[in-house]
Amino acid sequence: MSARRYHSQLRQRSAERRVETHPLTWRLREDGAVLGLEEYVEKDGYAAVREVLSHRSPDDVVTTMKEANVRGRGGAGFSAGMKWSLTMTGPNIPRGYLVCNADEMEPGTFKDRLLLEQQPHLLIEGMILGAYANHSRFGYIFLRGEYVEAARVLSRALEEAREAGWLGRHVAGSDFDFDIALHTGAGRYICGEETALINSLEGLRANPRAKPPFPGQSGAWGKPTVVNNVETLCNAPAVMRHGAEWYQALSGELSDDGGTKLYGVSGKVARAGLWELPIGTTGRELLERAGGMRDGRALKAWLPGGGSTGFLLPEHLDHPLDFDTIGELGSRLGTGLMTVVNEDQSVLSLVRNLEQFFARESCGWCTPCRDGLPWTVKLLQALERGEGEPGDLEMLDKLADDLGPGQTFCAHAPGAAMPLQSALKHFREEFERGVATPPRAASAAEPMPAGDSFTRS
Numbered sequence: 006m007s008a009r010r011y012h013s014q015l016r017q018r019s020a021e022r023r024v025e026t027h028p029l030t031w032r033l034r035e036d037g038a039v040l041g042l043e044e045y046v047e048k049d050g051y052a053a054v055r056e057v058l059s060h061r062s063p064d065d066v067v068t069t070m071k072e073a074n075v076r077g078r079g080g081a082g083f084s085a086g087m088k089w090s091l092t093m094t095g096p097n098i099p100r101g102y103l104v105c106n107a108d109e110m111e112p113g114t115f116k117d118r119l120l121l122e123q124q125p126h127l128l129i130e131g132m133i134l135g136a137y138a139n140h141s142r143f144g145y146i147f148l149r150g151e152y153v154e155a156a157r158v159l160s161r162a163l164e165e166a167r168e169a170g171w172l173g174r175h176v177a178g179s180d181f182d183f184d185i186a187l188h189t190g191a192g193r194y195i196c197g198e199e200t201a202l203i204n205s206l207e208g209l210r211a212n213p214r215a216k217p218p219f220p221g222q223s224g225a226w227g228k229p230t231v232v233n234n235v236e237t238l239c240n241a242p243a244v245m246r247h248g249a250e251w252y253q254a255l256s257g258e259l260s261d262d263g264g265t266k267l268y269g270v271s272g273k274v275a276r277a278g279l280w281e282l283p284i285g286t287t288g289r290e291l292l293e294r295a296g297g298m299r300d301g302r303a304l305k306a307w308l309p310g311g312g313s314t315g316f317l318l319p320e321h322l323d324h325p326l327d328f329d330t331i332g333e334l335g336s337r338l339g340t341g342l343m344t345v346v347n348e349d350q351s352v353l354s355l356v357r358n359l360e361q362f363f364a365r366e367s368c369g370w371c372t373p374c375r376d377g378l379p380w381t382v383k384l385l386q387a388l389e390r391g392e393g394e395p396g397d398l399e400m401l402d403k404l405a406d407d408l409g410p411g412q413t414f415c416a417h418a419p420g421a422a423m424p425l426q427s428a429l430k431h432f433r434e435e436f437e438r439g440v441a442t443p444p445r446a447a448s449a450a451e452p453m454p455a456g457d458s459f460t461r462s
């Protein structure tokens with residue numbers, strides 16, 4: 006039953022998905038059940054591992070990945086090949102780890118879940134290739150704790166792969182040894198930040214670490230560590246099997262970024278779901294694939310790739326959804342899953358909801374994030390009640406600036422600032438309407454709620 010529900014999220018029938026165009030999903034079963042080892046191997050599975058381990062050097066794998074221009078699908082869009090080329094290796098350097106980031110807690114994001122629950126061997130194959138390229142001998146899948154079904158599927162797939170010789174000593178009969186452990190997190194958003202993830206993996210509190218040193222130099226247990234997103238790693242087998250040029254060509258004229266992307270839509274549309282499409286597909290096409298707006302209501306705004314991206318407007322629908330273009334529009338591609346907002350919804354309330362989430366998930370390490378986010382929430386709540394005060398919008402502008410890039414230890418706070426800043430820019434009058442007129446009289450007798458450190462005059 007669960008398989009059917011999750012399957013319904015991929016809105017492309019198997020007849021529509023082909024090896025030439027859908028490297029991530031062409032093998033997925035029509036009924037949404039897990040693709041077991043036997044079927045995966047029948048459908049060219051582990052062929053890339055066999056070929057690479059017998060014929061190609063780790064440097065060659067890194068070069069191909071670089072040429073394919075696979076940009077990290079975890080949100081930041083950093084070139085996977087570049088990241089792999091920066092991992093410290095050498096005769097006196099200890100062998101490190103390859104970590105798959107499967108923490109997927111970004112609001113509105115459910116793409117890695119599909120791969121984890123339905124095609125675990127594609128991820129295992131991608132991890133073997135990544136580990137080989139980075140001279141790792143051990144890997145971890147850091148899985149979001151709530152993904153119980155994925156944990157079950159992955160545990161079984163890891164066993165299958167070990168029994169068949171795809172993991173363990175002498176992978177596929179080569180002299181390369183590699184194994185993977187599954188580690189389930191405790192369900193905190195900050196564990197998805199790669200250095201907080203490493204701390205958590207080591208059993209430490211999940212605070213982000215200072216960079217430099219980057220994980221590629223000193224990561225888990227002080228060893229060189231590569232952290233990649235699930236979808237990023239799942240691209241590696243097709244890149245190795247068909248080559249960088251083939252992969253690049255998948256996006257054709259649409260984008261300079263190579264390959265396809267698992268795009269998704271949720272929110273006020275007729276049919277939420279996921280599609281594998283060439284990277285650079287437009288928001289309009291996604292919206293159409295989702296059956297358009299629900300109940301015929303008009304589109305008011307959309308988040309292009311999760312809660313930590315900036316709002317875009319209907320006029321932005323025809324731009325390609327790739328990392329650079331969406332960046333130029335003042336937002337971020339993020340995870341590439343759109344959240345659609347209709348004309349009846351209050352952007353102010355949506356932003357308050359997101360900021361409440363970000364405030365709760367702050368690790369508390371630095372002041373603008375730990376204190377600024379709850380303060381932001383308080384101001385937004387007052388505006389929502391129509392009890393805002395003159396100066397509140399300017400204070401929100403200031404708080405958004407203080408949360409921005411370069412002011413905090415990690416990208417959690419800048420991510421939280423994006424929906425706030427963009428909403429203040431595009432929907433300022435909604436916020437202005439929340440300022441009480443005439444201003445509320447300051448009441449000395451007004452009691453302060455318990456545990457409240459932010460007073461309002």
Ligand SMILES: Cc1cc2nc3c(=O)[nH]c(=O)nc-3n(C[C@H](O)[C@H](O)[C@H](O)COP(=O)(O)O)c2cc1C
Nearest residue numbers: 077078079106108109197198199233234237416417
């Ligand atoms: C607060 C926060 C949460 C994050 N959560 C995730 C996540 O759930 N999954 C993920 O792949 N990357 C997440 N990232 C990005 C990771 O830090 C890292 O950039 C990514 O795993 C690298 O993989 P990639 O290069 O393959 O994209 C998060 C970043 C931040 C700041």
Ligand code: SF4
Nearest residue numbers: 368370371374414415
């Ligand atoms: S920005 Fe927030 S989540 Fe990141 S280190 Fe600072 S307090 Fe922690």
